[in-house]
Amino acid sequence: MTGRFIGVGLGPGDPGLITRKAAQLIESAHVIAYPTLAGGDSFARSIAADFIRAEAREIRMDVPMTPARAPAQAAYDQGAAEIAAALDAGQDVVCLCEGDPFFYGSFMYLYARLSIKYDTEIVPGVTSVTACAARAAMPLVARNEVMTVLPGPLPEAELRAHLEAADTLVIMKVGRHLPKLRALLDEAGLTDNATYVERATLGAEVILPLAQAPETAPYFSMILIAKGADPWL
């Protein structure tokens, strides 16, 4: 009997936003796996820390943040091989995922490598999208409104087209793209509808109208734009 490969979403950062099911799976796990940023800390592990058994085996994947894909692919290859060895030995492996495993998560690279061969379960998590909206007191969509989620690194022309088409826009991975995004939103007349959110639900959380956002943004930052055509009454 091979073990089960389980990807658990941990939500945006506040351990209170871990689901009951995710907490139970982590508490009972003998093998856990998670990515780290180039050998440093693991954000995913920090969210789940209170639930990890002291004696659990931890498989770390040191994923380099390089523009080229090959170094990260090699890290996932190695992580997948270590996880596969545990699964082959009959152990379940719980993989810790920030937010939701299937929503811009590095888990998908492991899923692509392991789900064909091994029994796999995904436990969804609270995404940063609704967490940021909750913290910013900004309802996202109601009735027949359309919401589009856009990564900030996209080219300007593509971003511009989507900004026009949807009622609500969520721009992820703002980081160093903040100046470009500010200019685009200004041009589209949407700056007054835009809220900047950094590290939602964590101690260092920042929530500001986009016009008052800092000059530089971390990778974990987001811009929410609601055109607000509907008063939702």
Next chain:
Amino acid sequence: MTGRFIGVGLGPGDPGLITRKAAQLIESAHVIAYPTLAGGDSFARSIAADFIRAEAREIRMDVPMTPARAPAQAAYDQGAAEIAAALDAGQDVVCLCEGDPFFYGSFMYLYARLSIKYDTEIVPGVTSVTACAARAAMPLVARNEVMTVLPGPLPEAELRAHLEAADTLVIMKVGRHLPKLRALLDEAGLTDNATYVERATLGAEVILPLAQAPETAPYFSMILIAKGADPWL
């Protein structure tokens, strides 16, 4: 001292997908509020049932499902008035919300009526979007992919434009719009990329390729479309 108005997301239906924070808030609540469909059962209450105190006061809002808005608005007016009376008396009120409070939730109509006057907190929840993706074993977005969430009742031309523009599409509120949506997806050559999901995470869950979906769909059904240009390796 007035009480606090707290909207808690309960996730898609499996009580295991309630967050720890939401469960704690419900367990300690002396007043809870929730919508019912025209006086019938409350889906939100059924998700949270195990955490509701036996002695809690329950404020029910019987929301009629009519095309005209006025009857529903009257129901929210009355619900908001009952909640306001409890808040004025110094009691906290926990409002139960399917999924996430700010994502196509009826909670927004109460929020519009109460948040200006009362201290309000939103606890985000797992949305049906990532829950359906998890159950359907269908990664949503990675890297710089774009995801658009579309309500099924939208006019065909609008749906068609969005189907072309995004990498991943989530069509909510499928229900009686299923035949129209099938035809549109066929026309766009996307039927083979589309998965139909009904009542995700519940006992009566249905997950099928769209081509094999039933003739009629309930309101709580969804179509997920991933164009899959990227192998996510």
